[in-house]
Amino acid sequence: MAVARRAVLGAAVAGAGAVGFARRSGFSPSSTGSAGADTLTFSLWGADTEIAAFQALARAYERRHRGIRVQIRLESYQQMYTNMDALLAGGRAPDLFRCDYANLGMYSASGQLLDLSPYFGDKERDAFLPALWKAVCHEGKPYAVPHHTDTTAVLYRKDMFRKAGITSVPTSLDEAWTWDEFSEICARLRKKLHGVYPFVYGWQQTGAFRWLTWLWEAGGRILDDSLTAPAIESAAGLRALRFTQDFFREGFVPPNSSVKSAAFPDSLFTAGTVAMSFAGDFLLPTIDPALDKDLYGVTFQPRGRTAATDLGGNAVVATRTTENPELAADFLKFLANEENMARFCEQTVVLPTRRSLLTQPLDYAVRPDLMPVYAEQATALTPGMTEQVAIPGFGRINSALQDELEAAFVNRQPAEVTLRNIAASTRTALASA
Template structure:
């Protein structure tokens, strides 16, 4: 197969995506009512036709359409791609699985992966991924596996880094670490936040020092602080909670005390808690934050929104007992009931072949899962200097970290995290009570994890 030619580096935008829908059958869905109706009336793929559901940015939608078109032409088959908003994606898949109309192939984020892989709803593609497994770290392959079986392909990863305004830092005389191993300690990060808060009060801008991206489905990003403190959510066998290990002096308590202080010390806006509807990226691009924890997948939108109003850089997440980050990104999986499982498995492996993965990640400003591509480096469509920080940051994730966020019941744990952290950050729940409440639910779901595996 000849190398895949690069796509245009300039995003086409939503209107162009819709115009290109006829090429690969892209069907936009808007609103839950319309979503349920469309999915319920969709027929599954056939012997020479695959149906695929995706979500993501405009750039990612363009890429899925184009790569699906290329596969279709090379194989003489049809791949119909349906686009849905992320918040509605699981509703579409779940209703389709119940009705027998689920797409043959769909995109799923890693924290939700276990919900499907541990319950027999995905196609086992272990044999088809032998080559991929030799070029992907065990952590990423573990994210798409249950036991010793593989149920998806890790198409890409993304993670968070700390973006900062260069003009604000210059005015405050703050320099950032230029190597990951020299990342700020929690104490140093707190000193930086204090300086930024005091400077904003003095100049009357009211600009908050930073905000964390743990809203919507992102409560699991709080675990980054737990991992940095040297803790884990589960015991190594995933059989019970490890969150409260060490009691009041343990890593769980240290992480929660520190993150609660973000609100107590005026470092973050109150409206950026785990259940808030205000998203930090919008606050940063509008000039109301000096720093923001943000995923690399947001860089294309940041580039368009900020323009030349101010310059920003990226530095590493702070560290405590160790460095860490969160496992963001998405896998592609196939429905266990796909009409043509061989074609579905072939399409999945096509999408993560080196040429396709390089194209998707370089144009989408995403990080590849193939070690060979990470070591080679990609010609990212924009912000290559910032992507060096993200590429370093993603390497801090351990196999244990991945295991904690890809259990069959992690979707429920993620909801518990959002609810309990909210009460600790903005309510009157104590650190000890919050940790106990989360640990109780983790213990309850651990039993279900064992049953699923």
């Protein structure tokens, strides 16, 4: 997780703290103290800048709602869901928590989250990008608010490209390299640069799901249209897997950068080990201090039969057992209103989920000149892609992707066997969800 180096959100996020706002909005603070109905508990993990941003927003909300307190509880990402499962099972869940899209489905499908349908009208729902709103819905009902997203684009070293005689890169999504063109670029870099690999991809550990971008670009799916059966055993699935296996066979990527590796794309890129890095925008704050800004740029992910990208970022949810659902829903709206979402995204270098903000120039804390490419890349994400990730049981599917892709890349497990194993694990995950 990236750490942006900039001052925390200040008074601009706070808005106008009006006396009596709680009465006008229908919230009646009780006298039960820090654990009563006048307190919202909010569990989250995050980098320093994310935590500072959430804390500033919590204080701003308190100023606007006199007598109401927002209590932030910090967790590590590694323990977040284990702890949350225990709290939910024990009836001690917080009012709200942060949840990534890949884990959201298991909570919304199990009846543990507050149905937000009564609190978001059609106009409010339409303010969000369709693909991101689809990601927070289960059986047509929203159980979260899409707070922000991130996506992957291709960072490249300008000095290494010049040395290899590569003088231009695609400047729009429509002009992105084809798979064949990308392979040619990689072959040229491998030939011209000694001791440097052409690129690294960000599919390490729980990021294994980012491989799906290649599957979608090939015209494939991991689930069928009904989302009830695997669909990865297809011609498109074979093409995507064989193409990505070639990254290792051809020496296009470092051998230690596979799915279960601890070598992440930002560190390999800043170390000069690779000429390109498929990296999320949230990594820019860790990359930028290590490299002169004139040394690297960004371009779009290659295109297959279509353009695609991954579903990154996080949603915010309220638990079904919250004592004050109206207040919890109002706080979620506050976090995701246009002004607060813009400030959060600027500070933490992630992308907004509101339609209106994608067309506005945001003052990002790091490399605002690169962020328009990420914003355009994010438009390749469709509701049909996000619905395959936001299902109950996707966490188990992601674990299967880690195991099977590792076997395919490192141990050269045949593509047909790999797809068969992923399909079998997907059936098990769907049956147990």
